[in-house]
Amino acid sequence: MSINRRHFVQATAAGAAAISWPVLAQSRSIKLGFVSPQTGPLAPFGEADRWVIAGITEAFKGGLDVGSGRRLNVQVVVKDSQSNPNRAGEVANDLILKDRVDLMLVSSTPETTNPVSDxxxxxxxxxxxxxxxxxxxxxxxxxxxxxxxNWTYHFFWGLEDVIAVFTNLWNSVPTNKKVGGLFPNDGDGNAWGDPKLGFPPVLSKMGYTLTDPGRYQNLTQTFASHIAAFKRDNTEIITGVVIPPDMKTFLTQARQQALRPKVISVGKALLFPGAVEALGELGDGLSTEVWWTPSHPYKSSINGLSARQVADRYEADTKKQWTQPIGFSHALFEVAVDVLKRTQDPSKRESLRAALAATNVNTLVGPVKFGGQGPFKNVSKTPLVGGQWVKGRSTPYELVVVNNETAKDIPVGGQLKLMS
Structure with missing residues (x-):
């Protein structure tokens, strides 16, 4: 990991020392497996993972005191899913059967989380x-x-939250309430476009008309049929869950074919500064869901750093603009550390599972609590707000929170503006 880790490591190590219990006898090692898409079309989700893991690994150098009264050596074994669900399943099995990890961590899109969880x-x-x-x-x-x-637990927001965030954005500006849907044939797209559980029934109840031309394959070369349907129905709002390469293809072809929506609110593709910057002028005014920013009012349970401090250190170390997955990658390890510290016998998976099921910890992305903060015992929901990409002062684009009706403790930095 050829990363400048000085700022993050110093703060993380200091925080880890501050929360340690009295040092007892050094015990066996415990292995954490970590899977995320670090290459391929989903790579922007994993862009910050190596930086986060470098700091966490440094903090674990002296071991971790756990509830059993022992100090454990902690190893992190990292695998790249290569943005492929089959590959994600393969590396998960390798981590389980060959590396014999004690606790698995996995991040970023159902194509990664689902096969690993299975x-x-x-x-x-x-x-x-x-x-x-x-x-x-x-x-x-x-x-x-x-x-x-029995063994798998998840923290993030749900479709009901992103629907609320997007409709709050749309309700704040004048439109004809006609929406065009971009739903790919993948885990996210099929869920977002589901006629019973996704966007369609909720939008209908709220007075919106949805045009859904059907599923398309990721990395498609043409959106001609979608654009034609959106123009035919005079859609003024475009939504969906699109990977970054497809977002650029759609926006370019929409411009060429004179599709001029007033609002474009899309998940996945518009989360990352690099992806929006790659769109050039097409990126100005695009809106998206916001899971984490430097202005979020939360702190790390490992080192006490605020969201702003973590983002500043990432930018100082990597010379890159902060990105949303930083917070959740860090929070994964916060939950893992909390579980290990409460586990009575880390050598037994049943003991680790019992501690995991009882998790109730405040993290860099907000509270994570299983069995009381989600629809099911295995799910804990995290807050979500709405943001818009605008021209930046020190960077090409900045993501500004423009609607916080769903999470009032997260401050706004502006109001949604119509696409120019």
């Missing part, structure tokens, strides 16, 4: 996942609301 459920390995709406994570894995899962 492997853990099958092999009875405790697993913490994030950065995928809870519906495709739970129902996409055929979860039974009456039973839940």
């Amino acid at each position: 492997a853990c459920e099958l092999n009875e390995v405790p697993c913490i996942s994030t950065v995928a709406p809870w519906q495709p994570w739970f129902f996409g894995r055929k979860g039974d609301p009456a039973k839940g899962f």
Whole structure:
């Protein structure tokens, strides 16, 4: 990991020392497996992972005191899903069967979280996942609301939250309430466009008319049929859940074919500064859901750093603009550390699972509590607000929170403006 870790490591190590208990006998090592998309079309989700893990690994150098009265050596074994669900399942099995990890961490989209979680459920390995709406994570894995899962736990927001955020954005500006849907044929797209659980029934109840031309394949070369349908129905709002390459293809072709929506609120593709910057002038005014920013009023349970301090250190170390997954990648390890500190016997997976199920910890992304802060015992929901990309002063674009009706403790920095 050729990363400048000085600022983050110093703060993390100091925080880790501050929360340690009295040092007892050094015990066996415990292994954490970590899977995320670090290459491929979903790579922007994993862009900050190596930086976060570098700091966490440094903090673990002296070991971690756990509830059993022992100090554990902690190793983090990192695997790249390569943005491929089959690959995600393969590396999860490698981590379980070859590396023999004690606790699995996984992040970023159902294509990553679901196959890894399934492997853990099958092999009875405790697993913490994030950065995928809870519906495709739970129902996409055929979860039974009456039973839940035994070994896999998830924290993030749900479709009901992103629908609320997007409609709050749209209600704040004048439109004809006609919406065009961009829903790919993947875990997220099928969940967002689901006629019973996704956007369609809720938008209908709220007086919006949705045009859904059907599913398309990721990395498609043309959106001609979608654009034609949106123009035919005079849609003034475009929404969906799109990977970054497809967002650029759609926006370019929409411009060429004279589709001029007033609002474009899209998940996934518009989360990252690099992806929006790559759009050039097409990126100005695009809106998206916001899970984490430097202005979020939360602190790390590991080192006490605020969201602003973590973002500043990331930018100082990497010379890159902060990105939303930083907060959740860090929070994954916060939950893991909290679980380990409360586990009575880390050598037993059942003991780790019991501690995981009882999690109630305040993290960099807000509170995470299983069995009381979500629709099911395995799910804890985190706050979500709405943001818009505007021309930046020190960077090409800045993500500004423009609507916080769903989470009033997160400050706004402006109001939604119509696309120029």
